[in-house]
Structures are given as structure tokens and as C-alpha cells.
Amino acid sequence: MKPWVKYTIVRLGVFLVALVVLVLLLPNPYLATLVAALVAFCVSYLFFAPLRRRVALDLAERRSRPEPLDGDSLAEDAELAERDARDERDARDERDAGRAS
Secondary structure (H helix, E strand, O other): OOHHHHHHHHHHHHHHHHHHHHHHHOOOHHHHHHHHHHHHHHHHHHHOHHHHHHHHHHHHHHHHOOOOOOHHHHHHHHHHHHHHHHHHHHHHHHHHHHHHO
């Protein structure tokens, strides 16, 4: 299972358990939800650091991998390179024509 999925499920589980307990204890469901979110945050911050670290490493690894280019991107890159070369050649020809006259 991917680390971020596991971390998300664990955090949601902690939140839901805290929410059920607090809804039964507190008369105001909005207050119970806010307190449950705060409890879930604190519990996950204190006790799930290894899971959080794995999620961060997984995201960093995924971010560091170069994205494979598809056919459209390769064709677009080739067209832009060809246009740049043509513009550079035209500018050089104009410069040379200006020197010759």
C-alpha cells in the first residue's frame, strides 16, 4: 500500500474515533468536530512521524523523477528548436547583409 494512502486512512480513522466519542460527550456537534480535528492533528503529529516521513520521502522521490515526454511534447520541442534556429539564421543573414552594404 502506498504510504500516503496508509497515512490518510490512519488519520481519518483517528478523526472518526475522536468524533464519535466527542459527539457522544459534547452537546454541540460543531464543537465536537473541531475538537476531534484538533485531537486527530495532535495524535498524528506526535505518534505517526514515521508514516509522515515515509510519505514525504515518497513524494520527494516522485518529484525528483523526470516525467517521460510523450510524442506531442517531443514534436513541439523539435518544432520550437527548428523555429529558433531559423530565427537565428535570419538574424545572422540580416546582420551580414547590413555589413555588406
